[in-house]
Amino acid sequence: MSSSYVLRGRTALVTGATSGIGRAIARNLAGQGAAVVLHGRDQGRGEALVKELAAEGAKARFIAADLSDAEDTLRLAAEAGAVDVLVNNAGLYELASTPATDAASFDRHIAVNTRAPFLLVGALAPAMAERGHGSIVLVGSSSTRMPAPIGAAYGASKAGAEILTRYWATEFGPSGVRVNAVSPGPVHTEGTRAMLGEHIAVLDSVNARGRAGDPAEIAEIVSFLAGPASSYVNGAVLFADGGERGALPT
Known part of the structure; x- marks a missing residue:
């Protein structure tokens, strides 16, 4: 645990x-x-993480919800209660070509990656605005600016959430609620390992940094955007992708 408790008293x-x-x-x-x-x-897994954090002296509780369901998403907001920081991190990705993506798959992407953040912000941001402070952070994706031959539905859903972030920054910013996004490039997670399997090493060769990111590195950026050190940052999309590769000499 960090010794810098800049978010003490916040939820x-x-x-x-x-x-x-x-x-x-x-x-x-x-x-x-x-x-x-x-x-x-x-x-x-939720209850295990609650116990893990409690053992380290942190306060935590878990709420299970299906973000593909609008009513369940609103229930999550209601049970969460008054929050000072909202991190829209949950995401769905089914990387397939456009012909192989049916309507149900497209709708799932929009529901989880775009509609759920929209509903959560709509439910929670007004109370933040009434209190005069709050921070909302979206975890986006480099797919919004780096198209690939597959994953169009995923990219579209993330792009929608990214533009919503800019709208929300304009809508709620004057009331003291900042809204920003971090756009990660490749990151080593359970999901990427499951998706790529033995090809996981390819992640370490796609950027100028020469390696994929670690979840903890993205978390540091989110905490920066959530905390007081970024008090003048609003409506920003921070790229955390290791840098684009330069052109090879010819």
Whole structure:
């Protein structure tokens, strides 16, 4: 845990908090002193993380919800209660070509990656605005600016959430609520390992940094955007992708 409790007295809701980047974000925010509301689908993993954080002196509780369901998403917001920090991290990705993506798959991407953040912000940001402070952070994706031959539905859903972030910054900024996004490039997580299998090493050759990111590195950026050190940052999309590769000499 960090010795810098800049978020002491604040409550943070992190969606998709039981694994990967979301788990790292939840741990980092807890280390900053925030009471963390953990969201996920797996009750067992959620409760295990609550116990883990409690053993380290942090305050945490878990709420299970299906973000593909609008009513369940609104229930999550209601049960979370008054929050000072909202991290829209949960995401769905089914990387397929456009012909191989049916309407149901497209709708799932939009529901989880675009509609769920929209509903959560709509439910939670007004109370932040009434209190005169708050920070909302979206975990986006480099797919919004680096198209690939597959994954168009995923990229579109993330691009939608990214533009919403800019709208929300304009809508809620005058009331003291900042809204920003971090756009990660390749990151080593359970999800990427499951997706790439034996080809996981390819992640370490796609950027100028020469390696994929670690979830903890993305979590540090989210905590910066959530905390007072970024008080003049609003409507920004911070790229955390290791840098684009330069052209090879010819």
